[in-house]
Amino acid sequence: MNATGPSGANPPGVSRLPRRLALAAGALVLALALLAGAGILGLAQIRAHAPPAPEPKVSAEVVDREGRLLRPFALPDGRWRLAARVEDVDPRLLAMILGYEDRRFAQHGGVDPLALLRAAAQAAGTLRVVSGGSTLTMQVARLTLPPRARTLGAKMAQMRRAIELEARLSKAEILGLYLTLAPYGGNIEGVRAAALTWFGKEPRRLTLGEAALLVALPQSPEARRPDRAPARAKAARDRVLDRLLAQGVLAADEVRIAKQEAVPTVRRPMPQLAPHLAEEMAAERPDLARHLSALDAPLQERLEDLVRERTRALGRGLSAAIVVMDNESAEVRAYVAAPDYFDRERAGAVDLARAVRSPGSTLKPFIYALAFEDGIAHPETLIEDRPARFGAWRPENFDRSFQGTLSVRKALQLSLNVPAVRLLEAVGPQRLASRLQQAGGRLELPAGAAPALPMGLGGVGVRLVDLTALYAALARGGEARAPVFRREGGAVAAPRRARLVDEVAAWYVGQCLLGTPAPQNALGGRIAFKTGTSYGYRDSWAVGFDGRRTVGVWVGRPDGQPVAELTGRAAAAPLLFDAFARIVRTPAALGPAPRGALAAANPRLPPPQRHFGRARRDAVLEVVYPPDGARVSAADAQALALKVDGGTFPLTLLMDGRPVARVEDRGTLFWTPEGRGFARLTVIDSEGLSDSVTVRVE
Known part of the structure; x- marks a missing residue:
C-alpha cells in the first residue's frame, strides 16, 4: 500500500523535508565542494607555479x-584609475575596509574556509545570499581576471588566482591592488580616483563618513552612485557604520556624527x-x-x-x-x-x-x-x-x-x-x-x-x-x-x-x-x-x-x-x-x-670709462694685430704683442673685461695668455674709443 493518500499528501505524523533544510544542505554541499576543489588543485603546486603578479595599467x-x-x-578607454599604495590611504579607512570586507585578511592564504562555511550557513538561515565568502584577495583576483558570469567555475578560478596572488605578493601589495582596482561607479576605479571625484581630495585624511562611503560603494557601484542615487549611497554608508560599530571597530558617538554628514551629489573635476x-x-x-x-x-x-x-x-x-x-x-x-x-x-x-x-x-x-x-x-x-x-x-x-x-x-x-x-x-x-x-x-x-x-x-x-x-x-x-x-x-x-x-x-x-x-x-x-x-x-x-x-x-x-x-x-x-x-x-x-x-x-x-663714446669725429682706433679670430701660440708663456693704430694715449688693454696692460706713448701693448682657450682683447683710449678682437690661444 502506498504511504501517501490518494492526493499524494503525506500521511498524518509524517512531514516533507523542510525547504530551508534542503537549501542549507545544498549550500553546505557547495561550500564543501569548493573546499574540496581547492584541496584537489593542490595548494603547494599552485603556489609553486604561480604566474607573475598582474600589473594593471593605471592613469x-x-x-x-x-x-x-x-x-x-584618463586611460585610453576613458577610465580614471590612479595607482594607490597602502601608505597613500588614511589608516582608518584601511581598518574599515578590512573590518567590513575581510577580517581574517592577515591570516588566510587567499581563500578563507571559515568565511565560506559562514556564507553557507547565512544562506541557509535567511534563504538568501548574505555574503559570498570571498576574501579581499579573491575580490582582487576577480578584478584582474576577464569578466565571467557568477558560476561555480568562476568562483574556482578566483580561488586559484587568489592563491597565486598570495604566492607572489605581500599583503600590503594585494591591498594596494584592491585600492587601485575597486570600482566606484561610472569610469571611476580605485580609492584615489574615488576620493578626488566625490570629495575633491586625496584619501589620506578623510572624515569617518567619507571613509564609510568609500567602503560601501564597491559593493554595488552603479546602484549606489552618489550623483545618481544619493539616498541609496547614504543607506549603504550607514550600514557600513552600523556593522563596524557592532564589531567594535567604531564608537557610538563617532558613528552618530558620521551619519549626519551629507553625501556628495555631484562629481568634482580631476585636478588640473x-x-x-x-x-x-x-x-x-x-x-x-x-x-x-x-x-x-x-x-x-x-x-x-x-x-x-x-x-x-x-x-x-x-x-x-x-x-x-x-x-x-x-x-x-x-x-x-x-x-x-x-x-x-x-x-x-x-x-x-x-x-x-x-x-x-x-x-x-x-x-x-x-x-x-x-x-x-x-x-x-x-x-x-x-x-x-x-x-x-x-x-x-x-x-x-x-x-x-x-x-x-x-x-x-x-x-x-x-x-x-x-x-x-x-x-x-x-x-x-x-x-x-x-x-x-x-x-x-x-x-x-x-x-x-x-x-x-x-x-x-x-x-x-x-x-x-x-x-x-x-x-x-x-x-x-x-x-x-x-x-x-x-x-x-x-x-x-x-x-x-x-x-x-x-x-x-x-x-x-x-x-x-x-x-x-x-x-x-x-x-x-x-x-x-x-x-x-x-x-x-x-x-x-x-x-x-x-x-x-x-x-x-x-x-x-x-x-x-x-x-x-x-x-x-x-x-x-x-x-x-x-x-x-x-x-x-x-x-x-x-x-x-x-x-x-x-x-x-679709469679715464676711458668715464664717458662712453666721447671722441673727436676724425679719431680712429683699431687693433691691427692680431686679427679678429686669429690663433696664437702660448708656448713658453711668452708675452705676445698687440698692435694698435690710432687712438689717444694712454691706451688700456683689457682681457675678458679685466685690465691687463697700459701704455702711455706707443701703439704696442704686451700681454701674457693665462691659458689655452678663447680670449677677448679690448683696447680703450683716453677718449673712450675702443676696438676688440677675439683670439684663440693654443
Whole structure:
C-alpha cells in the first residue's frame, strides 16, 4: 500500500523535508565542494607555479616635487584609475575596509574556509545570499581576471588566482591592488580616483563618513552612485557604520556624527594644475606612469589664481603667463602658461610660456652686461641720450624725448633706446645673439636674416621660459643653466651649464636693475627687474629676480593683436610684483659684490670709462694685430704683442673685461695668455674709443 493518500499528501505524523533544510544542505554541499576543489588543485603546486603578479595599467599622473598630484590623465578607454599604495590611504579607512570586507585578511592564504562555511550557513538561515565568502584577495583576483558570469567555475578560478596572488605578493601589495582596482561607479576605479571625484581630495585624511562611503560603494557601484542615487549611497554608508560599530571597530558617538554628514551629489573635476607642462611631460615620456616634476603645487595654485584674477580685470581676450625659477638649482617651481586651460576666448590650451613673441626692451640688460664685461662701460660711466642715426635707422625713446648726458646705470633703469643701441653697436649684435643662444636663449629671426641693431629693442623672437632662464643666469653670477622641469628619482637632474657673462658684469646689471622704478603702489629696491613692450603694443613683459628666485611675466593677446596702451610697466610689472608677494613676504637680498667689482663714482673711474663714446669725429682706433679670430701660440708663456693704430694715449688693454696692460706713448701693448682657450682683447683710449678682437690661444 502506498504511504501517501490518494492526493499524494503525506500521511498524518509524517512531514516533507523542510525547504530551508534542503537549501542549507545544498549550500553546505557547495561550500564543501569548493573546499574540496581547492584541496584537489593542490595548494603547494599552485603556489609553486604561480604566474607573475598582474600589473594593471593605471592613469598617468604628473606630481609636484613633494608628490602632490598636479594633473592625472584618463586611460585610453576613458577610465580614471590612479595607482594607490597602502601608505597613500588614511589608516582608518584601511581598518574599515578590512573590518567590513575581510577580517581574517592577515591570516588566510587567499581563500578563507571559515568565511565560506559562514556564507553557507547565512544562506541557509535567511534563504538568501548574505555574503559570498570571498576574501579581499579573491575580490582582487576577480578584478584582474576577464569578466565571467557568477558560476561555480568562476568562483574556482578566483580561488586559484587568489592563491597565486598570495604566492607572489605581500599583503600590503594585494591591498594596494584592491585600492587601485575597486570600482566606484561610472569610469571611476580605485580609492584615489574615488576620493578626488566625490570629495575633491586625496584619501589620506578623510572624515569617518567619507571613509564609510568609500567602503560601501564597491559593493554595488552603479546602484549606489552618489550623483545618481544619493539616498541609496547614504543607506549603504550607514550600514557600513552600523556593522563596524557592532564589531567594535567604531564608537557610538563617532558613528552618530558620521551619519549626519551629507553625501556628495555631484562629481568634482580631476585636478588640473599646470596642465600645459603636465601634458608636455606625459607626452615626452609615455612609458612612465608617474612623472615627478620640479613644481611646487601650492605655489602653482596661488599663481594660477592670480593670473585668472588679473586677466579678468585686464579685459576680454587678454591672457598672461608666469614662469618661476629657482636661481641655484634652475628648477621651475611654477609654470602658468595661460589663465584657464578651457577658456577658448583666451586660447587657453595654447602654451604661452613657450610662444615666440617680441621681447621689447627685455634684452637690453644683456647688452649692458657685455659692455661691462668688455670694460667699455661701468654703471657710473656717462653716456649720451641724444638723437642719433645708425645707417638709415634713427631710434627714438618710448616717450619720444631725450635725456641728454646721464649714467649708464640710469640709462638702463629708464630703458632708454639710444644708449642701448650705442652699446650694442660697440659689442656687436652677432656677439650678443651668439652669447644668448649659447646660454639657451633660442632666438627667432626672420628667414635669412642676421642679428642686427634692432634686436636690442625687440627685433627678434623669444620665449618666456627661455627669457626667464637668461635672467636667472644674471642672478647666479652669469652662469646659464637649462631650466629643470623634471626630478628623476627625487633628485634634481643636472642642468646644462654655459657662461652667459662674467660674474662682475652680471652683478653690475643686477645692481642697476635693483634701482628700476617700481610700478605704482609697489615697494621698490627689493627686486632687480626689467620691463619690455613690443612694437605696436602686442606684448608686455616684466622679468625680475631676488637672491633666490627669478620670475618672468608676459601679458598680451594670444593671437598677437595689438592692445592700446598695453605696456610692460602698466600691465606686466604689477603682475610681477604681485607674483613675488604670493611667493614670499620679503624678497631675498642679492649676493655681495664679487671679486673685481669696482665701486666708484664717475670721477674716480679709469679715464676711458668715464664717458662712453666721447671722441673727436676724425679719431680712429683699431687693433691691427692680431686679427679678429686669429690663433696664437702660448708656448713658453711668452708675452705676445698687440698692435694698435690710432687712438689717444694712454691706451688700456683689457682681457675678458679685466685690465691687463697700459701704455702711455706707443701703439704696442704686451700681454701674457693665462691659458689655452678663447680670449677677448679690448683696447680703450683716453677718449673712450675702443676696438676688440677675439683670439684663440693654443
